[in-house]
Amino acid sequence: MNSSQLFGITTLCYLLSAIFYVALLVFKNKKVGTIGLGFAIIGVVIQTVAIGLRWQESYQMGIGHAPLTNMYESLVFFAWCTTLFYIFMEFKFKARVVGAFVMPFAVAAMAYASFAKRISQQINPLIPALQSNWLLAHVITCFIGYGAFAVAGGLGLMYLLKKSGIKKGKHQDSFTGSLPELKVIDDLTHKTIIFGFMWLSAGIITGAVWANEAWGTYWSWDPKETWSIITWFIYASTLHARFTRGWSGSRIAWLAILGFISVFFTYFGVNFLLSGLHSYGAS
Amino acid sequence: MTTRKKNPIWAFFASVKLALFLLFILAATSIIGTVIQQNQPAAQYVKEYGEKTAHLFQTLELTDMYNSWWFLSLLGIFSLNLIVCSLERIPNVIRLVRKDNLTIKPERLAKMRIRKTLTLPLPLEQSVQRVADYLHGKGWKTTERQKDDGILLFAQRGAWTRFGVYIVHLSILVILIGAVIGSPTFARKVLHNEKFAFKGSIMIPESQETNFIYSFTNGKKIDLGFTVHCSYFTIDYYANGMPKTYLSKVTILENGKPVPLKDGSTVHDLKVNKPLTYKGITFYQSSYQPYSDFLTVLVNTKTHEKQSRIIAGGKQIKSKMQPISFGIINQEVRGEAVQRVKIWFSDDQADPAIFWVNNGQKAIIKRPAGEYELTVKQLYATGLQVTKDPGVWFVYIGCGMMLLGLFVAFFMSHRKIYAFIREEAGQTTLIFAGSAHKNKVGFEKVFSKLIDEFQKQMV
Numbered sequence: 001m002n003s004s005q006l007f008g009i010t011t012l013c014y015l016l017s018a019i020f021y022v023a024l025l026v027f028k029n030k031k032v033g034t035i036g037l038g039f040a041i042i043g044v045v046i047q048t049v050a051i052g053l054r055w056q057e058s059y060q061m062g063i064g065h066a067p068l069t070n071m072y073e074s075l076v077f078f079a080w081c082t083t084l085f086y087i088f089m090e091f092k093f094k095a096r097v098v099g100a101f102v103m104p105f106a107v108a109a110m111a112y113a114s115f116a117k118r119i120s121q122q123i124n125p126l127i128p129a130l131q132s133n134w135l136l137a138h139v140i141t142c143f144i145g146y147g148a149f150a151v152a153g154g155l156g157l158m159y160l161l162k163k164s165g166i167k168k169g170k171h172q173d174s175f176t177g178s179l180p181e182l183k184v185i186d187d188l189t190h191k192t193i194i195f196g197f198m199w200l201s202a203g204i205i206t207g208a209v210w211a212n213e214a215w216g217t218y219w220s221w222d223p224k225e226t227w228s229i230i231t232w233f234i235y236a237s238t239l240h241a242r243f244t245r246g247w248s249g250s251r252i253a254w255l256a257i258l259g260f261i262s263v264f265f266t267y268f269g270v271n272f273l274l275s276g277l278h279s280y281g282a283s
Numbered sequence: 284m285t286t287r288k289k290n291p292i293w294a295f296f297a298s299v300k301l302a303l304f305l306l307f308i309l310a311a312t313s314i315i316g317t318v319i320q321q322n323q324p325a326a327q328y329v330k331e332y333g334e335k336t337a338h339l340f341q342t343l344e345l346t347d348m349y350n351s352w353w354f355l356s357l358l359g360i361f362s363l364n365l366i367v368c369s370l371e372r373i374p375n376v377i378r379l380v381r382k383d384n385l386t387i388k389p390e391r392l393a394k395m396r397i398r399k400t401l402t403l404p405l406p407l408e409q410s411v412q413r414v415a416d417y418l419h420g421k422g423w424k425t426t427e428r429q430k431d432d433g434i435l436l437f438a439q440r441g442a443w444t445r446f447g448v449y450i451v452h453l454s455i456l457v458i459l460i461g462a463v464i465g466s467p468t469f470a471r472k473v474l475h476n477e478k479f480a481f482k483g484s485i486m487i488p489e490s491q492e493t494n495f496i497y498s499f500t501n502g503k504k505i506d507l508g509f510t511v512h513c514s515y516f517t518i519d520y521y522a523n524g525m526p527k528t529y530l531s532k533v534t535i536l537e538n539g540k541p542v543p544l545k546d547g548s549t550v551h552d553l554k555v556n557k558p559l560t561y562k563g564i565t566f567y568q569s570s571y572q573p574y575s576d577f578l579t580v581l582v583n584t585k586t587h588e589k590q591s592r593i594i595a596g597g598k599q600i601k602s603k604m605q606p607i608s609f610g611i612i613n614q615e616v617r618g619e620a621v622q623r624v625k626i627w628f629s630d631d632q633a634d635p636a637i638f639w640v641n642n643g644q645k646a647i648i649k650r651p652a653g654e655y656e657l658t659v660k661q662l663y664a665t666g667l668q669v670t671k672d673p674g675v676w677f678v679y680i681g682c683g684m685m686l687l688g689l690f691v692a693f694f695m696s697h698r699k700i701y702a703f704i705r706e707e708a709g710q711t712t713l714i715f716a717g718s719a720h721k722n723k724v725g726f727e728k729v730f731s732k733l734i735d736e737f738q739k740q741m742v
């Protein structure tokens with residue numbers, strides 16, 4: 001067994017988990033949801049082993065470093081954080097169907113990492129600029145934040161679906177009936193955004209400290225940095241709109257989705273869409 | 284307060300609506316600079332966007348937008364908003380924190396959302412004592428006051444956490460102040476002292492030294508006030524050809540004398556991610572430049588006589604160590620990097636020695652008249668980025684404050700517990716009530732557990 005086989009199994013587990021969660025949404029059978037949770041847990045355990053194994057493999061190649069240094073590894077880590085955060089949330093808040101809106105993100109990240117042509121799965125040695133302990137601190141803090149924001153985005157989507165379901169009068173019989181109460185979703189969205197905001201702030205700060213260690217400028221407005229601050233502004237406005245102007249419900253749900261789009265763009269868009277303009281495209 | 288509130292300018296800057304608007308505008312305008320490449324030569328924009336659009340860009344300063352007057356003004360208004368908005372609310376927070384909570388009417392407790400009523404078969408005084416001791420043991424220090432028909436106890440925790448938000452807001456200002464203090468533009472235009480804060484770079488060829496650098500902002504020389512000498516530069520590669528390490532060995536000289544730094548040595552290894560700071564000026568390994576010349580070191584192993592020289596390829600030189608002469612007659616190059624050199628070496632006795640040796644590797648040459656070591660290394664210049672940023676500590680302290688403040692604002696709260704104790708027919712009735720300014724659900728659990736445990740202890 002090597003790490004990439006294990007990552008393959010992980011992807012499969014997440015896919016099954018997502019399918020069962022969606023089935024829970026449709027059939028409202030509690031057992032189906034338990035199976036979904038089971039696959040998510042098995043997936044995350046296997047993935048943890050796989051990440052450890054990949055780490056070890058890099059040592060066997062004589063270039064040992066934590067597996068958090070390129071697009072492939074960060075996607076895998078993103079899926080891991082998202083799933084772990086979701087499982088934690090399910091145990092803490094018992095909102096099971098949320099999985100139908102979150103696990104697809106984990107599947108998408110794993111599948112994209114494994115199948116996209118532009119993403120190399122090779123373990124490469126670290127170029128001098130990446131040889132820093134700040135790399136670890138930076139990637140871990142950012143991706144915990146991204147994982148939380150993915151969950152918040154999923155919750156936002158769920159809120160809007162449920163709300164439009166209620167409007168159309170399909171209350172109890174359709175799948176919207178199986179979703180948690182609007183108030184519960186709203187509260188979870190807010191808590192998740194708060195958690196994510198804390199980590200995003202830490203991610204931006206560790207990035208700035210690292211940049212200052214590496215080339216003497218903690219902030220240079222490069223597109224990646226700029227997009228991370230844009231994302232930060234969006235969530236800061238969301239939080240302020242909520243506790244100073246009393247926004248809640250649909251408006252916060254839309255902002256949670258907008259925020260996640262911004263996270264997504266910070267993470268991918270900058271590398272791939274703006275790469276025509278900027279030399280530091282690939283990573 | 285009232286007069287202030289009437290002042291429309293103050294009211295404008297105290298508004299949270301303005302804050303939301305500014306956050307939105309800052310986010311939206313920041314996008315521009317990620318789509319239009321920043322700080323390119325003017326001709327580049329004309330080529331890419333055409334004459335007219337390029338002109339528009341220049342007028343609106345979109346080609347250096349994060350330093351443009353309008354973006355900096357936005358940040359200025361944002362700061363003002365933050366200051367005024369916080370000042371407006373802090374007196375209120377202080378009032379809340381200092382408030383005398385014992386003035387509350389006992390009837391109010393019965394209406395609070397988090398509450399619980401018990402009875403104890405004890406006289407009033409003992410009951411009060413029990414409650415006070417119990418709460419104190421759990422970390423809730425009580426104060427008490429006689430009311431009309433009973434005694435009110437009060438305890439609170441985390442009152443100060445109400446300031447968490449303001450720590451966050453202050454942290455943003457501290458970071459911005461740090462950014463201004465460390466800004467080369469501020470040093471040049473406001474302080475008229477370029478040496479206060481600068482960013483620049485310098486190329487130092489091996490075996491050479493410098494006492495100035497070139498500023499990034501205007502290309503002018505900036506005097507360092509001391510000398511930096513580079514004795515050596517090298518690049519290590521991984522087996523697959525990727526660069527592994529860029530390393531310069533540098534020495535700081537004051538009045539021509541090497542200065543030992545923290546680790547006690549005078550020669551410092553400068554690497555990417557391992558800068559060197561001296562007198563507030565920090566040197567970063569940032570680039571390099573290979574030359575066609577060579578750095579040579581010749582040592583006579585018997586006499587330990589040593590001689591270093593820079594020579595060009597294809598040239599033969601006479602060494603000061605008579606009667607030796609040597610030269611590089613061929614070289615093997617990959618890219619710009621010399622891999623091997625072919626040396627011609629003569630000491631006028633017997634035939635000259637001709638051999639290949641790897642770049643930078645020591646060659647031992649045995650001659651009838653003696654033994655020599657010769658090292659020939661392609662000459663490199665190391666490219667150092669040099670910055671002086673006296674504001675960076677403000678920025679770091681601000682960052683720390685922000686994380687601390689966010690934690691306090693998000694995850695801690697001001698919690699209060701009241702207990703009103705009244706005697707009735709030989710028994711006492713206890714009304715407990717509590718409140719938290721945040722995470723009310725969490726506090727409700729803590730409250731229930733606290734009171735349940737008290738109840739158990741009493742039976």
Ligand code: HEM
Nearest residue numbers: 236243244297298299302361364365368448451689692693
């Ligand atoms: C991007 C910058 C900003 C950040 C990160 C930030 C952060 C925060 C945080 C963490 C809170 C506390 C949230 C809570 O109570 O749960 C807060 C509250 C608040 N902020 Fe900001 N803030 C920012 C900008 C501003 C600005 C410019 C204003 C100016 C008007 C402002 C006004 C307020 C007000 C009025 C509150 C509510 C305080 C209260 O509880 O009464 N914020 N902010």
